[in-house]
Amino acid sequence: MGFNTRQIHAGVTPDPVTGAILTPIYQTTTYVQDSVDEYLAKGYSYSRSSNPTVRALEQKLANLEGGADATCYGTGMAALQAVYLAFLNAGDHAIVSDVVYGGTYRLSTKVFSRFGVSFSFVDTSQPGQLRQSLRPNTRLILTESPANPTLKLTDIAAVSAIAREAGVLHAVDNTFLTPYYQRPLELGADLVVHSTTKYFDGHNATVGGAVVARTKELDQALRFVQNAAGMILSPQAAFLTLQGCKTLSVRLERQSANALAIARFLEGHPQVERVCYPGLESFPQHELARRQASGFGAMLWFEVKGGVAAGKALMDGIRVWSLAENLGSVESLITHPVTMTHGAVEPAERLRVGITDGLVRASVGMEDVEDLIGALDAALALTRR
Ligand SMILES: Cc1ncc(COP(=O)(O)O)c(C=O)c1O
Numbered sequence: 405m406g407f408n409t410r411q412i413h414a415g416v417t418p419d420p421v422t423g424a425i426l427t428p429i430y431q432t433t434t435y436v437q438d439s440v441d442e443y444l445a446k447g448y449s450y451s452r453s454s455n456p457t458v459r460a461l462e463q464k465l466a467n468l469e470g471g472a473d474a475t476c477y478g479t480g481m482a483a484l485q486a487v488y489l490a491f492l493n494a495g496d497h498a499i500v501s502d503v504v505y506g507g508t509y510r511l512s513t514k515v516f517s518r519f520g521v522s523f524s525f526v527d528t529s530q531p532g533q534l535r536q537s538l539r540p541n542t543r544l545i546l547t548e549s550p551a552n553p554t555l556k557l558t559d560i561a562a563v564s565a566i567a568r569e570a571g572v573l574h575a576v577d578n579t580f581l582t583p584y585y586q587r588p589l590e591l592g593a594d595l596v597v598h599s600t601t602k603y604f605d606g607h608n609a610t611v612g613g614a615v616v617a618r619t620k621e622l623d624q625a626l627r628f629v630q631n632a633a634g635m636i637l638s639p640q641a642a643f644l645t646l647q648g649c650k651t652l653s654v655r656l657e658r659q660s661a662n663a664l665a666i667a668r669f670l671e672g673h674p675q676v677e678r679v680c681y682p683g684l685e686s687f688p689q690h691e692l693a694r695r696q697a698s699g700f701g702a703m704l705w706f707e708v709k710g711g712v713a714a715g716k717a718l719m720d721g722i723r724v725w726s727l728a729e730n731l732g733s734v735e736s737l738i739t740h741p742v743t744m745t746h747g748a749v750e751p752a753e754r755l756r757v758g759i760t761d762g763l764v765r766a767s768v769g770m771e772d773v774e775d776l777i778g779a780l781d782a783a784l785a786l787t788r789r
Contacts, residue, residue: 407468407584412650415463427460429643453631457639461646462614465604468583468649469596471616473623475630476637480579480599481507483613484546486635487575487595488512490625491544494520498544499537501528501558503551503757504577505599506746514748525753528558529689531566538570546597548577549586550693552731553705553741553765554758555680557689560696564592573622575615579603579732584653585660585699594618602732606648606655610641655734655770659702662736662776663768669777670706675714675784677762679706702768703731707760714787715740715762722783724775731767736776739765 405413416427432455435448448454458476466474477483488511492498500512502525512523526537528547545567549558560576567574575595576588582603588596598604600612617623630636637645660683667681682693683700693700708714719727725738729745739745742761746754754760768776 408653410467411464411584411652414467415460415465416646427457427643427646429639430456431639451639452634452636455636455639455642457646458637458642461600461637461642461649464646464649465598465600465614466616468652469578469616470583470587470589471596471618471623472620473627474614474616475623475626476600476642477613477615477630477635478637478641479611480505480597480601480613481511482635483597483599483615484508484511484577485515486615486626486629486633487544487546487597488516488521489629489633490622491573492516492521493543495541496520496543497522497524497539497541498546499524499526499528499534499542500545501547501549501551501556502526503554503556503759504546504548505552505579506741506748508546508548508577509746509753510748525757527556528563529556531559531562534563534566538566538572542570542572544573544575546575546577548579550580550682550701550703552580553703553739553745553763555580555682555687555703555705556758557682557692557696559692560586560588560591560593564588564594567594568592580703581697581699581701582652582656584656585701586697589616589618591696594622600645601730603652603656604648605645606652606733607644608730608733608735609644609648612637612641612645656699656702658770659734659768660699662770662773663702663704663766664700665773666766666768666776666780667704669780670704673781673784675709675787677707677709680704703765704768705763705765707762708764708784708787710787712761715764717786718783719764721786722779724771724779725766725783731765733767734770736769736771737767739767741765
């Protein structure tokens with residue numbers, strides 16, 4: 405069946421007791437067993453181990469990404485942590501894209517490095533560099549494409565081929581494009597990570613995360629860690645995310661169309677120094693964007709003439725858009741990565757990978773594009789003062 409049908413129906417069956425069309429919020433700690441001999445006959449024992457509302461979301465996400473199964477977590481960071489806990493041991497080495505969400509950098513350098521795991525932050529858009537960074541103890545390559553916030557792309561098929569040849573797992577953070585536009589497992593990856601907080605929820609209502617695994621074995625390793633470490637998603641958050649999933653494709657199409665129109669407007673604006681959006685012909689990896697994804701997404705960034713002060717004047721003065729962390733929601737958000745999402749990355753490292761002080765990140769929402777452009781135009785006028 406097609407994506408639009410699956411985003412609505414996959415994983416969800418009418419409630420067996422009432423016929424409720426929505427999988428209810430199973431707000432329960434435990435599940436009464438029929439007898440000791442028939443323990444787990446209905447599949448549930450305790451809500452740290454499994455919960456029917458969360459399970460429906462896991463099955464839907466596995467279906468949409470084309471994986472064997474999925475596990476859900478309380479945040480996107482917990483999902484990334486589960487990948488590290490399941491597949492890395494003390495003494496192991498992992499390669500991570502040099503541009504990643506600031507929290508991923510922090511989790512690697514400030515938490516897992518304390519437990520004897522070493523990390524190399526590598527330009528995974530350059531397969532040659534990636535090959536050279538492989539060590540005998542490399543166990544995992546984690547890429548983010550498009551990367552937060554510079555939107556640098558990694559050729560997922562090329563990296564997956566290198567990983568397979570080296571016997572290393574390849575996990576892709578697919579938060580920015582979702583399976584509607586990009587399916588890393590079909591391109592050869594082993595694991596797909598999501599912050600469901602973003603496009604799956606889509607309404608700024610929850611935080612959550614998920615990992616979709618290519619095989620049952622990989623999923624089992626994650627499920628073991630999910631239960632052992634107690635890294636679970638709440639049934640309420642799962643319920644809201646299930647509702648968000650149903651409109652994913654429609655939201656992404658509308659938000660991406662808005663993003664392209666805004667990128668073109670910014671490209672022609674005299675106060676704008678640079679604009680970056682994978683759908684623009686000027687985007688350095690535009691051909692790769694076309695090849696490995698079926699859409700360009702709704703994230704873009706730009707730099708305003710007048711440097712950091714001008715950028716701040718725009719972000720402080722803009723209307724309709726909200727100055728806030730998060731992305732992917734129907735509300736348009738504007739973010740200053742250096743002070744907000746990537747504050748955890750050391751200034752030298754930020755500059756090395758192109759996260760400049762004047763970079764303004766925009767998560768384009770579903771409002772009328774004329775209103776979004778009008779608000780940007782008015783805010784850009786403030787930067788001339
Ligand atoms: C690409 C990416 N991955 C992971 C995360 C972490 O997700 P969460 O905030 O749900 O923990 C984020 C958060 O912004 C992100 O942008």
